[in-house]
Amino acid sequence: MPENPPRILVVEDVPVVLAVLRMRLEAEGFAVLTARDGVEALEQARATHPDLMLLDLMLPRLSGERVCQELRADPRTRALPIVVLSARVGEAERLRALAAGADAFLSKPYDVRQLIGEIRARLAAGRRVVA
DSSP states (O other): OOSSOOEEEEEOSOHHHHHHHHHHHHHTTOEEEEESSHHHHHHHHHHHOOSEEEEOSSOSSSOHHHHHHHHHHSTTTTTOOEEEEESOOSHHHHHHHHHHTOSEEEESSOOHHHHHHHHHHHHHHOOOOOO
8 A cells, every 4th residue: 555545535425336336445555444424524524624425425424516606705715626426316416516616526325446547536636627
């Protein structure tokens, strides 16, 4: 594992999905932080400054869409790359997530290779600033 592996904040309220994501990401050399609801996601992002967030849309206490909006409104977290992983499928959901501030949208079930590729691409590129 690299000395300072990229830190991924995984926000997921289903324990088995969270455990599988953690295992897959750690196997790829990432350090994994977790949050199980939207409020905890905001607290973790602001306190730990992760390199990227994987975010579910359907969360307790605060929706993933609202988490995106809050992170984008905060200068401390505005540049955080956010990849949405959601069971919600369809163009309307994807467009809502992107409008809220997500950088990418992958639907569940996701392809692990595609997810890892997306994470690596976002980490390499950093946050795209949209004017």
